[in-house]
Amino acid sequence: MTTTGTCIPRRNENIRQVLQSYVQLTKPRIIPLLLITTAAAMWIASEGSVEPLLLAVTLLGGTLAAASAQTLNCIYDRDIDYDMQRTRKRPIPSGRVQPQHALIFAIALGVVSFVLLAVWANLLSALLAMAGIAIYMLVYTHWLKRNSPQNIVIGGAAGAIPPLVGWAAVTGDLGWMPWLLFAIIFVWTPPHFWSLALMIRDDYAAVNVPMLPVVAGEKETARQIWLYTLIVVPMTALPIVPWGPLGATYAAIAGVLGALFLQKASQLKQAPSDKQLARSLFKFSILYMMLLCTGMVVDSLPVTHQVTVAIVQGLQQLAQSLALSFG
Numbered sequence: 001m002t003t004t005g006t007c008i009p010r011r012n013e014n015i016r017q018v019l020q021s022y023v024q025l026t027k028p029r030i031i032p033l034l035l036i037t038t039a040a041a042m043w044i045a046s047e048g049s050v051e052p053l054l055l056a057v058t059l060l061g062g063t064l065a066a067a068s069a070q071t072l073n074c075i076y077d078r079d080i081d082y083d084m085q086r087t088r089k090r091p092i093p094s095g096r097v098q099p100q101h102a103l104i105f106a107i108a109l110g111v112v113s114f115v116l117l118a119v120w121a122n123l124l125s126a127l128l129a130m131a132g133i134a135i136y137m138l139v140y141t142h143w144l145k146r147n148s149p150q151n152i153v154i155g156g157a158a159g160a161i162p163p164l165v166g167w168a169a170v171t172g173d174l175g176w177m178p179w180l181l182f183a184i185i186f187v188w189t190p191p192h193f194w195s196l197a198l199m200i201r202d203d204y205a206a207v208n209v210p211m212l213p214v215v216a217g218e219k220e221t222a223r224q225i226w227l228y229t230l231i232v233v234p235m236t237a238l239p240i241v242p243w244g245p246l247g248a249t250y251a252a253i254a255g256v257l258g259a260l261f262l263q264k265a266s267q268l269k270q271a272p273s274d275k276q277l278a279r280s281l282f283k284f285s286i287l288y289m290m291l292l293c294t295g296m297v298v299d300s301l302p303v304t305h306q307v308t309v310a311i312v313q314g315l316q317q318l319a320q321s322l323a324l325s326f327g
């Protein structure tokens with residue numbers, strides 16, 4: 001058959017499609033931001049010089065744990081995913097992957113993640129990653145998603161676990177700083193998700209998932225988005241000296257980002273039915289978390305510290321010479 005030259009390409013094409021379906025089960029577009037929050041925690045915990053191998057192993061373990069969690073969610077939610085426009089083409093509702101095969105895949109991902117983290121990082125980071133899967137599946141997907149408009153507030157704890165994994169991988173324990181990172185992501189999640197939910201409210205209403213915009217309406221959702229934004233922005237100041245380990249570079253980045261986040265949330269509060277504003281806030285929430293974490297990494301680098309010290313010393317000298325010439 002190979003002499004016809006048609007079978008091998010077709011087989012390769014099939015393998016490619018199967019692989020693509022399994023990758024889609026893991027909702028891969030969400031994972032990079034989860035990893036950025038993990039990496040930020042690792043950089044702060046190691047004061048700017050994280051061991052490359054530990055970083056790689058922890059990010060791989062985190063990727064596999066998140067992929068396992070998302071695959072389990074795709075299995076559990078296959079009924080509503082079939083009924084929703086946005087999710088109908090996912091691998092299970094569209095019949096491309098059998099739920100039993102997806103389950104084996106999810107378990108394999110979870111086991112490899114646990115072993116990787118437990119052996120090459122430490123047991124605490126491995127257990128935290130497993131706790132992330134358990135909270136996402138049991139608390140969010142099974143218990144709250146279909147039963148309470150507070151589903152993503154409480155269930156959001158799962159998405160806030162990655163920085164705990166990163167911190168634990170570096171230090172072997174958890175102080176207040178990783179819990180502060182957890183809290184920042186926890187409080188950031190409602191503005192992130194509800195701005196999206198405002199755009200796809202009808203999808204959730206059609207399958208009776210009580211997301212806040214379905215249950216309480218656009219005005220109340222926009223009001224609560226505003227309140228959570230009002231809480232999260234000042235919280236991002238707490239990692240700054242004298243309270244925390246971060247300095248001027250992070251403070252400047254967090255300040256600008258916070259002002260923009262507040263501005264966008266306030267605009268949405270004034271026009272809760274405006275889908276463009278909701279879309280803009282959703283997209284910005286992702287950029288916000290990405291840049292905030294990047295700011296944490298940049299601020300933690302020793303070179304940033306050296307540059308900041310040099311600038312401060314330069315300013316002091318300038319002030320002294322000005323004082324001398326005017327005094």
Ligand code: HEM
Nearest residue numbers: 029030033034037152155156159160185189193196286289
């Ligand atoms: C319970 C908490 C959360 C819920 C319910 C939630 C929900 C969602 C949903 C439904 C989407 C749209 C996905 C799609 O179109 O298939 C989305 C997108 C996204 N989420 Fe979240 N999210 C949560 C927490 C997080 C966290 C903690 C992060 C990372 C720190 C995150 C990062 C993202 C990113 C990067 C996207 C955009 C993906 C794209 O480019 O399409 N989410 N989220």
Ligand SMILES: CC(C)=CCC/C(C)=C/CC/C(C)=C/COP(=O)(O)OP(=O)(O)O
Nearest residue numbers: 030065066069073129132133158159161162
């Ligand atoms: C440490 C560790 C393993 C953490 C994992 C946490 C995790 C997987 C967070 C993702 C949260 C998320 C994107 C939920 C999507 O909601 P949904 O499933 O209701 O979205 P849908 O409507 O698109 O199905």
